[in-house]
Amino acid sequence: MGQFEDLFNLLSLENSYSGRGGTKKASLPVATSAVTLISHTHGRERREQRGIERRELQEAVKYGRKERANPGRDGQVRWRYTHKGVVYITDESSRHEITSWRLDDALDAPPAAVGPAGGGTAHVIVVVDHSGSMRKDDVPGYGSRTAAVYDCLARDLVEPQLKVVGGSRMEISLIEMQDEAEVVLCRSGASAELLGYLKRRSAGAVARSHGNYLPALDAALDLMREDAAQQKQLFLVFLSDGAPSDHIGMACPHGYNVWEAACSGGFHMSSRHGGGKSNLVNCPYSESGATGCRALVRMSVNEKCLGRIRTMGDLLGRDRVSVNTVAFGPAAEDFAVLQAMSKVLPRGSFQKLGLSANCLRTAFTSLTSNLTTLRTEAGGGGPGLTLRTDLRAKGQRQEYEEHHLITNGVTFDVYVGKKFIFKRQYDRHAGELVDAPFAATDQLRAYTAKHPDAEVGVAHGRNWFSEGAERVVFQCTEVVSVDGGATAYAVGPRLVAKQSRHEEQVFDPKFHRTFCRTQGEAAELAALFNRRLGLGPAWQVTFLSCYVYKIIDGYYAYSKGGQLEILVEEELEGKFTKWNNNAGGVGRHGQAFAASSAANNSVAAAPHRKANDNNAAALGAIAEDEEEDEEEEEEGRDDEEERDVNDAGPAAAGTDDVPQAFSHFTWDCTGGQKLVCDLQAA
Known part of the structure; x- marks a missing residue:
């Protein structure tokens, strides 16, 4: 494979591709100002008369449509370039300017550049x-x-x-x-x-x-x-x-254009493909399958892209x-x-x-x-932010269950004892972060009763698995350890931890607190919306609880004393759909926006909606959480309620309208001061 790689590297500079007006060789890009242009008296005078700048001609050679022009008086080849409403005639080398003119009122002439x-x-x-x-x-x-x-x-x-x-x-x-x-x-x-x-x-x-x-x-x-x-x-x-x-115009390492239609003249022919496609040139030295010449050419194109x-x-x-x-x-x-x-x-x-x-x-x-x-x-x-360089590479989402034994330093880092400082939650009434208990309190109590030296804390994924505009997302779980953090058992629900992608926000105490505060305000509005609506769980909106954990880890390059705060929420699975966005886009009647990144949504699917958002300015993503089995009777009553509303006529509201109704409600009830949007659900 070594010689194949060398040949493919060479192809990146020497492979040619055909187009109208001749064959053009791919080469390393050059600045427009570096395009060679030799002006002569006639061409320069015409350009000055018509208000055409030298740079416009350089752009024409670099970007314009090239086609063969009428030959000169002596029969020499000339080229015609058309670009941004300017026609430019050159000699065969495309370096010597012969003449140029503007196409008056041409539809192809775009508006002028801004400077x-x-x-x-x-x-x-x-x-x-x-x-x-x-x-x-x-x-x-x-x-x-x-x-x-x-x-x-x-x-x-x-x-x-x-x-x-x-x-x-x-x-x-x-x-x-x-x-x-x-x-x-x-x-x-x-x-x-x-x-x-x-x-x-x-x-x-x-x-x-x-x-x-x-x-x-x-x-x-x-x-x-x-x-x-x-x-x-x-x-x-x-x-x-x-x-x-x-790949169609590229040669394989042996010099055969294996994706072109075969023709007479000594080429080796492949068998006819299905669907009436033409025979393709066949390389006699090609291996079969994924290592064959056709596959290698396509792989080369993909890697070059x-x-x-x-x-x-x-x-x-x-x-x-x-x-x-x-x-x-x-x-x-x-x-x-x-x-x-x-x-x-x-x-x-x-x-x-x-x-x-x-x-x-x-x-x-x-x-x-x-x-x-x-x-x-x-x-x-907004602030000019610097992308962090201390984040490890993107990894795969790990499968694990409660009570799973985690080894420190493999796929997770374990923070217990002195490495774990606190877990806090935003209190809307106090207006600040307050201490919060661990999720699996009963299980932790049982562990500590059996092992008095057991320490509690959190395990944080070493590699992020998804990202959004502001944050990268890691897997996370609360843990208990009996050996000082060398290993730990996962307890409680699966979580995700979110860190800022930017240096300036990693240790800004306001960064996570602002998110928690805005989510708290959105939760209050959701509670008011649910009371006013007065329908069953399928029609209600609630927000996921979020927590701030503080840990100590000297790995992070921007750490102050090794302390780092992370935003943590419950991990929810599902195929996420966006119902509206910050630009005013609205999805209706099941035709919602497709979410582009898993990092933008910590949401699940079920009758009871929850909401969250990983952008402090946009308050929430609607999520859905599964009801317990004992609530089947309540669900049946709610389904009846929904059928009654949906059967009322073509203009009747359904649960798909809840996200838009909630966003409108937040704007209306706050007198136009607040709008909860960018809602997404599973």
Whole structure:
């Protein structure tokens, strides 16, 4: 495999891909200002007369659509580049400027950039798949998948940003992905003109050929390189309806293009594939199965895609780049690469939507919420925070039961005796944290009666298993130890512990207390809502109890005396669904928002709703908890109650309406001072 790896590394620099107007070799991205441009008298005069800047021509060579132009008088080859409403004619080398002009009133001419290199502090780069499959008219209400994407992009991602007050400036770039990538919009400000441009693009853009990820990622990386020296936040949205197609034009380690259709001329032929597909070139040296040449080529493409994302993080800082991938295609498609791309850097999300415009709008609405938060922080509405470097790598969620024996330092760290300082809960009446008992008090009493030297405390997972915008999530359990913490027995319910992702908040005493206070206020509003509603458990809202534990561990680099506070809640399992969000999005009648991260919800599924939230500003995620068997009679009565209401007519309320009703109630009963939203349930 060593020589295969060397050949694949070489392919990352030398592999070529074909497009209109000739063959273009993939190479390391260069800055726009470094694109060679040799001006002559005629070309310079025409450019000055038409108000075309030198940088516009450099951008045209770098990003524009390239096609063969009419030959010169002596028959020499010339190239025509079209980019941002400018036509630029060069010689065969694409270095010598011959002439240029603007396309007056061209639909392709996007609004002007906001300034040199953008000039904003939040740069949104949107990559839209323009492969042939995006022409399909299988999205209800739209003539093509492309039309649906651009309409939702305009209405649900760009338009809400026009209403952001007090946030950073924002610039938007748009990359269309086909065999090659074209930057059709470069650093435009969010404006009404941009909305109009996107709507025109919806009608005029032509989807064709393959969707190659690598050229699009290279184009995005080119744009980001120009932001490297500036304090900007980068927000990448990568939307595709399928897996990358780059492998089709790539050679295997033995030099055979094993994914191309075979033709005459001495190529080895493979057998015809099912479904009427063409014969493919067959490498005579290929092994079978997962180690075969076709599999290796696809693996190489996948790794290169992830490598591009890693380069973005290395170049700009892992905490400055947010990679958000959107799968907008049939459920049977392979979206593994898209999902993996979203997980390379700490800030990322993956959403799999199917072919529904409503789901697409939901996805963009969710991204809008994240983008608004990013702009608010970058613009001074929130602190500039530093991503922690002392967190261990992401791990797998461990399966364990009560009374499970935990060994310190393996998958959990045990804190008992002097390493465990306190467990506290927020008291809404006292307005502060007060001591709280352990959950399994009776079991602990039995242990200590049998072992007088037994010590109680908590076991904290060594590796986090999920994350949200502000916190990383670890498994956690209360424990009792009889050997000083070398081993310990899990007691009580399974828990999750949440720590801040940022250095500045790790030892800020207000960080967890603010969360506990806001959750306490939300719990009071929920109790009032339940009393006013006066229906059974299926219609009620309660909030999960949260606790603050203080432990001592010298491992953490930012620790003061080794002391660390963690936020702990009960671990709840289920498939989480978002009912509304901070940007005003609302899911109705079972069509709720798909939660993008398990870290955003500590919730369960059952008739009795609970709520929680891992964002101190957004107060809760509705959760559901199972009723005990002895409450079957009460549940039956409640089911009857629900049927009576749901049978009242098409406008009658059902339990699916409870989250929206509760959010509205909190706004109404506080006179518009508070709104409990960002609710999610299992």
